[in-house]
Amino acid sequence: MKTFGMLVVGVVLGAILTGVASWTMMPGMMINESASPLGLEETVEKIKQNALAKGWVVASVAPLDQSVKKHGGGDLPPVRLINLCQANHAFNILQQDQNKKISVFMPCTIAVYQKTDGKAYISSMNAGLLGKMFGGRVAEVMTDVSADQQGFIAFAN
DSSP, X not given: OHHHHXXXXXXXXXXXXXXXXXXXXXXXXXXXXXXXXXXHHHHHHHHHHHHHHTTOEEEEEEEHHHHHXXXXXXXXXXXEEEEEEOHHHHHHHHTSGGGGGGGGGXXXXXXXXXXXXXXXXXXXXXXXXXXXXXXXXXXXXXXXXXXXXXXXXXXXX
């Protein structure tokens, strides 16, 4: 009986430690960041060109820093949100009712921003990992989305 109790305690402690490790590692796994060898505006243009070359639509480039300031926030270094869409990927996810909730992640956004070191950085959501969390059709499509996104920013890796 003592061995069984130790087994239960071990399983519970293992589950807790796994949960804590997952919780602390999740932010680093969900968002990719890399320094760009280019300036901020050149980085934005390079990503736009790469996306267009792969058949994606550049829906907008939003100057988040300017919006923050306009609406009462302070001065920030430049932050640009590049909103990208690929109609076939969106359709393949959204055609099923159970997947419509994924629209909260659409369009795909890549951020380009300047840190206090003066360098431009790129961040994007780990679309492949996100897809795996949902499984099924979402996982299939997001695997392709992830590959495309990595291609858009490959110049910075």
